[in-house]
Amino acid sequence: TQLLEQSPQFLSIQEGENLTVYCNSSSVFSSLQWYRQEPGEGPVLLVTVVTGGEVKKLKRLTFQFGDARKDSSLHITAAQPGDTGLYLCAGAVGDYKLSFGAGTTVTVRA
Amino acid sequence: NAGVTQTPKFQVLKTGQSMTLQCAQDMNHNSMYWYRQDPGMGLRLIYYSASEGTTDKGEVPNGYNVSRLNKREFSLRLESAAPSQTSVYFCASRLAGGRDEQFFGPGTRLTVL
Numbered sequence: 001t002q003l004l005e006q007s008p009q010f011l012s013i014q015e016g017e018n019l020t021v022y023c024n025s026s027s028v029f030s031s032l033q034w035y036r037q038e039p040g041e042g043p044v045l046l047v048t049v050v051t052g053g054e055v056k057k058l059k060r061l062t063f064q065f066g067d068a069r070k071d072s073s074l075h076i077t078a079a080q081p082g083d084t085g086l087y088l089c090a091g092a093v094g095d096y097k098l099s100f101g102a103g104t105t106v107t108v109r110a
Numbered sequence: 111n112a113g114v115t116q117t118p119k120f121q122v123l124k125t126g127q128s129m130t131l132q133c134a135q136d137m138n139h140n141s142m143y144w145y146r147q148d149p150g151m152g153l154r155l156i157y158y159s160a161s162e163g164t165t166d167k168g169e170v171p172n173g174y175n176v177s178r179l180n181k182r183e184f185s186l187r188l189e190s191a192a193p194s195q196t197s198v199y200f201c202a203s204r205l206a207g208g209r210d211e212q213f214f215g216p217g218t219r220l221t222v223l
Contacts, residue, residue: 002151002152006152009150030208030209031208031209033209033211033212035212040216040217041216041217042114042200042202042214042215042216042217043153043200043212043214044214045211045212048209048211050209088152088153090153090212092207092208092209094207095160095207095208096141096158096160096206096207097155097158097168097207098155098212099155100145100152100153100154101152102150102151102152103152
């Protein structure tokens with residue numbers, strides 16, 4: 001059983017549209033990370049959020065950490081084909097481990 | 111800097127065979143990890159090493175063993191491979207823990223027939 005539930009599992013949109021990916025849990029996390037993975041490669045960190053209610057922006061990507069530190073969302077504005085990939089959220093468990101969600105596969109069509 | 115390297119990239123085994131997946135990092139990181147990735151399951155932690163000289167079980171350790179050979183290297187061994195171990199295996203490292211970024215290798219695609 002995974003601690004983090006991601007939704008939707010798959011998302012296919014047209015270039016220029018907006019999208020939101022959700023990451024939910026019943027557990028509280030001291031920090032939460034979002035990674036992006038492209039086919040044939042390992043995940044790469046996009047952002048780390050640590051404070052409840054925190055909002056971080058990375059160009060067209062906006063990340064939000066829930067007030068209770070149990071959930072997070074990733075919003076992409078005006079998606080581009082280069083945003084295509086698998087998006088994974090991961091919550092810190094103890095001092096050393098991360099618990100990953102199952103991932104959301106995003107496809108942006110040109 | 112090569113970052114995190116893994117060998118081999120691809121491997122096909124028959125049921126019952128053994129093999130060792132190698133991982134090395136050149137970032138002077140203290141913590142190292144082995145994950146497996148299956149469709150629809152995300153990344154599941156097999157074993158981790160918080161620091162040189164220590165190893166601990168993750169979510170799915172059965173059928174695997176690990177060795178933290180030194181600070182740079184962390185290997186994963188399958189003693190008697192089973193079809194259920196067909197997966198993509200990722201090694202990762204991070205400076206310590208907490209909020210630190212995990213850096214991942216390119217993965218090993220393993221098929222057990």
